[in-house]
Amino acid sequence: MSSPSGYTHPEALVETAWLQDHLHDPGLRIVESNEDVLLYDTGHIEGAVHIDWRSDLQDQTVRDYIDPAAFAALCAKNGIGPDTTVLFYGDKSNWWATYALWAFQLFGHTNVKVLNGGRDKWIKEGRPLTRAKTAVAPAAYPVPPQRLDAEIRAFAPDALAFSREKKPLIDVRTPGEFKGEVTHMPEYPQEGVLRGGHIPGAKSVPWKTAVNEDGTFKSADALRKIYDQDCGLADDPATIVYCRIGERSSHTWFILKYLLGHQNVRNYDGSWTEWGNTVRAPIERS
Numbered sequence: 001m002s003s004p005s006g007y008t009h010p011e012a013l014v015e016t017a018w019l020q021d022h023l024h025d026p027g028l029r030i031v032e033s034n035e036d037v038l039l040y041d042t043g044h045i046e047g048a049v050h051i052d053w054r055s056d057l058q059d060q061t062v063r064d065y066i067d068p069a070a071f072a073a074l075c076a077k078n079g080i081g082p083d084t085t086v087l088f089y090g091d092k093s094n095w096w097a098t099y100a101l102w103a104f105q106l107f108g109h110t111n112v113k114v115l116n117g118g119r120d121k122w123i124k125e126g127r128p129l130t131r132a133k134t135a136v137a138p139a140a141y142p143v144p145p146q147r148l149d150a151e152i153r154a155f156a157p158d159a160l161a162f163s164r165e166k167k168p169l170i171d172v173r174t175p176g177e178f179k180g181e182v183t184h185m186p187e188y189p190q191e192g193v194l195r196g197g198h199i200p201g202a203k204s205v206p207w208k209t210a211v212n213e214d215g216t217f218k219s220a221d222a223l224r225k226i227y228d229q230d231c232g233l234a235d236d237p238a239t240i241v242y243c244r245i246g247e248r249s250s251h252t253w254f255i256l257k258y259l260l261g262h263q264n265v266r267n268y269d270g271s272w273t274e275w276g277n278t279v280r281a282p283i284e285r286s
Contacts, residue, residue, distance in 0.1 A: 006220025008261030013116050016125055023047055029080050033100040034091040043129030045122065049078045049136060053096050057103045068144040071107045079136030089115035093215035099250040102267055105152055107144040117216040154240045154268040156278060159199055168239040169202035170231065172252045178204040180285035183276060193276040197283040203231055207248045210255055223260055242268035
């Protein structure tokens with residue numbers, strides 16, 4: 001189904017003006033999720049709760065996500081029920097907001113939205129922030145029967161199979177990371193990756209090609225040219241997206257899944273910090 005915006009699921013993307021008019025809607029929970037986990041306390045949108053991508057969504061021992069019981073407890077604590085509409089926003093053009101959204105979908109919570117332009121656009125427009133702690137009444141959230149890893153998550157063996165079978169792999173990192181010139185973004189720490197480069201056969205489509213200067217998503221026509229035409233994804237083939245640790249590729253996953261309507265896209269959250277450290281994993285540099 002299309003809309004005047006041209007996006008397949010326009011209901012998944014809201015503008016700042018819309019949110020300011022709907023801050024007190026019943027059934028809506030606003031979630032801020034940032035790379036900088038201290039930002040929320042410096043000021044947040046009224047009514048927003050904070051979900052920390054590291055301490056709230058990830059297992060603290062194993063490199064993995066929380067289990068269904070922990071997810072249900074996280075939602076209940078933040079006043080989120082199974083029918084609650086969860087609207088995500090954050091810094092870095094919504095990298096971590098879409099990462100949190102993707103993580104919610106691992107547990108089957110699909111009633112989700114993203115604030116177009118995220119935290120930065122809200123602030124640049126002079127819209128209000130508050131430091132007041134958001135008080136929410138705990139909700140009842142049933143424990144999901146399972147985590148839906150097979151549906152929207154890819155693992156290293158999946159990426160290797162796609163590489164060997166020449167199926168679509170989209171690398172959303174910077175060109176320098178893709179070419180193996182660097183193993184991390186400028187001004188970011190080296191996280192122990194031993195090798196640089198990309199998965200053989202992957203196409204370089206930096207996440208930033210999909211957004212405007214203000215961090216909002218480009219038009220549907222522009223996105224279709226980037227992904228459907230230039231990457232050959234028009235027929236909705238099974239596709240894996242990856243980056244360094246899964247946050248930038250969550251942004252691209254959201255575009256493919258919600259804005260363009262692709263049904264067979266998965267996010268390889270292990271991404272380059274796993275692949276670049278895996279013994280005998282094939283690597284290309286170009």
